[in-house]
Amino acid sequence: DTAVSQTPKYLVTQMGNDKSIKCEQNLGHDTMYWYKQDSKKFLKIMFSYNNKELIINETVPNRFSPKSPDKAHLNLHINSLELGDSAVYFCASSQDVGLETQYFGPGTRLLVL
Amino acid sequence: RKEVEQDPGPFNVPEGATVAFNCTYSNSASQSFFWYRQDCRKEPKLLMSVYSSGNEDGRFTAQLNRASQYISLLIRDSKLSDSATYLCVVNGLYNNNDMRFGAGTRLTVKP
Numbered sequence: 540d541t542a543v544s545q546t547p548k549y550l551v552t553q554m555g556n557d558k559s560i561k562c563e564q565n566l567g568h569d570t571m572y573w574y575k576q577d578s579k580k581f582l583k584i585m586f587s588y589n590n591k592e593l594i595i596n597e598t599v600p601n602r603f604s605p606k607s608p609d610k611a612h613l614n615l616h617i618n619s620l621e622l623g624d625s626a627v628y629f630c631a632s633s634q635d636v637g638l639e640t641q642y643f644g645p646g647t648r649l650l651v652l
Numbered sequence: 653r654k655e656v657e658q659d660p661g662p663f664n665v666p667e668g669a670t671v672a673f674n675c676t677y678s679n680s681a682s683q684s685f686f687w688y689r690q691d692c693r694k695e696p697k698l699l700m701s702v703y704s705s706g707n708e709d710g711r712f713t714a715q716l717n718r719a720s721q722y723i724s725l726l727i728r729d730s731k732l733s734d735s736a737t738y739l740c741v742v743n744g745l746y747n748n749n750d751m752r753f754g755a756g757t758r759l760t761v762k763p
Contacts, residue, residue: 643697
């Protein structure tokens with residue numbers, strides 16, 4: 540029954556590694572998002588996809604690459620992980636772009652050592 | 653001026669108290685406004701949308717003041733379960749695809 544799910548929930552890895560976080564929504568929504576919440580709890584949008592098309596690409600390092608194989612999935616791949624990438628990454632979805640309630644996944648807690 | 657600015661708190665109030673949070677936003681063309689709630693180590697969840705005329709949902713009242721570019725959230729008769737971080741969200745800052753979160757206001761309700 541989970542509406543927006545993310546895997547893994549926890550990810551501990553070494554600097555320089557490449558890792559992926561997966562997100563799936565079963566709400567039939569057209570739009571999906573990735574957010575980063577840092578240690579100060581500030582939630583910042585990274586990417587947004589609508590019908591598999593990238594519509595928001597905030598200023599994030601190009602080590603971060605989102606991929607949307609279909610409307611229900613939005614994965615985040617991170618190359619050459621750095622200490623500063625440690626944060627909680629939330630996936631979210633909404634029916635359409637903009638003026639819509641967003642539903643968040645449980646978050647992936649990434650710790651880079 | 654930050655895009656979306658909130659008093660970080662923390663607000664520590666006794667059960668039964670009334671507490672109010674404000675949030676200011678920088679873009680006068682913003683179209684939609686929300687309050688989200690985030691519990692410790694959990695994901696944000698929608699608490700309520702904020703409509704131009706103001707709206708109420710039980711003990712929660714949200715107001716929008718476009719002239720002064722702020723929204724507010726009033727919680728009456730606080731419960732222990734209201735303890736959480738309250739996030740102000742404004743979209744349409746740059747386009748309709750854009751949602752911006754405030755840093756959140758932390759509320760602790762004590763017995």
